[in-house]
Structures are given as structure tokens and as C-alpha cells.
Amino acid sequence: MATTYRRVNHPVPVHEDVVPRPSDGVDEETDEVEDDMGPLEDCGGTVSDEEEVDDAVAEDIARFEASFKNITQRYRLINRIGEGTFSTENFDSTSSSTLKQTSSRSQKPRYVAIKKIYVTSSPLRILNELELLHDLRDSPNVCPLITAFRHYDQVIAVLPYFQHQDFREYYRDFTVDEMRVYMHSLFTALSSVHEAGIMHRDIKPTNFLYSPSQQRGVLVDFGLAEREGTDYHHCTCCVELPERHRKIQSSVYATTVNAATQAGQPVPKPTYPNNDQRSSRRANRAGTRGFRAPEVLLKCTAQNSQIDVWSCGIILLTFLSKRFPFFHSADDIDAFIELCCIFGKKRMRDTASLHGQVLQTNVPTLTENGHSWEKILLWCTGRNKKGADGEGGLTKEEQEAVKFMNSCLELDPAHRVTADEALDLPFLAALGGSRMSREEMDMGEDDL
């Protein structure tokens, strides 16, 4: 598209205020982009201008309009959509008459979503989010940034409004085929985000706005996203297997254990050194509890975009188990124990050592080998294991979904399927035989 291509050379447009200037170049640009976005009616929306809002929302809207100078000259706020990470709020609005006048091609009101970026976010983080969204403006199934405004310490991002349904309303009722379509849409978004060298870091149902009736969704909220390699530091998981084994064998813990074993003494319990000279291990652990990959929980310093694939696997697990949230831990230690409960101590010990950590637990209920997904899913959905009569157990479709989920929930990120590969696995490739080309996806953007 010529319009979007032209925007490549422009910096992210962050306006200092919102005084409408019809001849402003940025306005024209915004308008052209907006022309590409169909109005709500085109995507089967039901929000009308007369939509009733409750008093609390009306108050919120009034407060926002009063605090953000001249916002009412451009947009008329209709309703609040939801709350985003870091307490941001989204307002559903129509563009004001001022903006409509600047458009020569259409007089229809355009619906957009206004994301209020929380004022305590650091300016660098806000700029990071806007820049990443700008970079991803042509990515399929990723909600593009239309424009952004600043008024003193407040920043708002203007995004196309996408008609969607709350995850809680449909996740229990989805058939495996519906899960397939959902995951295909999600992985299409993720694959393009990763292709741009960006990791989202907060993949979860509330950040993927999905419309079951239209069978498509858009990935939103890049507030925690970062470019791959931003925080990269060497980790044991980066070295080749023989070197990793050598490092693990020469660690303080391993040498202590070996010395005790050779001397015929009981293996001492791991202890904390009194004066640890080593610098503390720091790693980005941003994300949402229950969706964090094991390497995030283990403070791996070489995290890559594979952490997002893990989170997608958790979403599929939510569908299959009909439990949301599936994991419900209070902190990262609890979250790790939850994984131990499923994967077993043996595999989690290996996973910990992959990143140079030692797993030691005295939780008596944890087993060495954990439990199979089949057993867990049947238990979650109140069904029996397959009996001698051939009754019970997971359906053939569910087994296929579990196989796909297993590829996403591989504990070692180096062995986990990539987003791009996932689209070619039988579970997703079965959808029409081939994936949509980027051009076909681009054509679909008019529905946004």
C-alpha cells in the first residue's frame, strides 16, 4: 500500500497537543491511514452512538475529557473497552466532526480505540511501545498504530477499533476446530512480530482481541515488548552441549556433591554462601503470571522470542482444559512448582540446569515423572480415561491439539517450535491446506 509505505520515512508522530489543524501534514497522514480502516459497521459492529454507558464509565470519560486538552474536538468518546497492562484504559470513540471534515473520501464516522498510557510509565518505555507499533504497522493480525498524542505527562495511542468478544464468554465452548482457527490467527500475528525481531513478552487472551464470528483476531498491547537481544547476556543455555556439561560438572554444587559421594559421605544440602562474590543474576521477568515460560521463571539472561510461543501453548491449554486461568500462582517460585507438578521433578531439574540453576524442593506431592497432558485434561473436564470398552479418553481431534500444544510447551526454548514453524504443523496447516500469503492478509486489513 502506497500510503503506509510512505510512512516508512516518517518518525512516530507524537503530537504535543491536540489542537486541530486541518492543513497539518500529520493530520492528512492520519486521515489516509484511517481511510484504510473500515468503519465499525463494516465489521459487523453493534456499538451505536446511543449506546448506554453506566455512571462509572461516564465519569471516567468526563474525567479523561477534562484532563486531556481538546480531545473532544477530535474524538467523541463512547464507551470504555477494558483495561490494559499497567492500568491503561481503552476508550472506544468516534472521530469528531473536525476530523471528519478533513476526509474528502468519506463522511462516515470512524471508530477508533484510544489507549491511555499510564502516566507513570517512563517516557522511554512509552516511546519504545510506539516505535514498535510503528515498526509493525504492516504486520498481519497486529493492531496498527494510527497516531499518538501527548498532553503534558499524558500520552494516548490511537488504534483502529476491532470488534471482539471477551475470552471468558467463549473459551469453554470452543470446539477443537475453533481452537485451530484461533491459534492460526494468533500464530500468524506472532510469526510476523518475531520476523520483525520483536518479542511481545505478554501473550495472553486479553492481549489478543478475537472475534469468534469473524474468526480473526488482532494482537494488541506492546507495552512490555522489546527488540530481541535488548537485554541479552550470556547464559549456560547458549553453549554447546559438551561445554554445558563441563560447566555444570565443574560448578560449586556439582564438585561438592562429587566430593561427598567419593568420600562415602551423605550429600550435603545446598546452602547459600555467606559472602557470595558473584553479581546477582538479573533478567527481564516482565509478563503475566501463569503465562511466563520456564526460562523466564529461571531468570535466563538469554531469553528470546520463544517465550511468546510458550504463552500461546498456555492459551491452548486453557481452551482444552476449560480452565481460565489454568495456572494461578502467587509468585514465580509457586509458578515453577506448578510446572514441576505437571512435568515432574526430573525434567524440571534438567530445565533448571540448562540455565545454570539447581532445583531443590521438599514439596512432598511432587513426583519424579509428573503427569501426562491426557490425564490432566481428562481430570479438568471431568472425564474418564479410555477404558477396555474403548469409551472415554481424549477425542482424536483433542489428541492432535495436545500434540501441537506439546510442541509449544517444550521446556527447552531451543527445542520449542518457532511461531513460523507452528503454522506449518499439521494442527494449523490442516486449515485449508496452506497458510494465507502476506498479500492476502493485507487485503483483509480493510475489515479492521
Ligand SMILES: [Zn+2]
Ligand atoms: Zn538460559
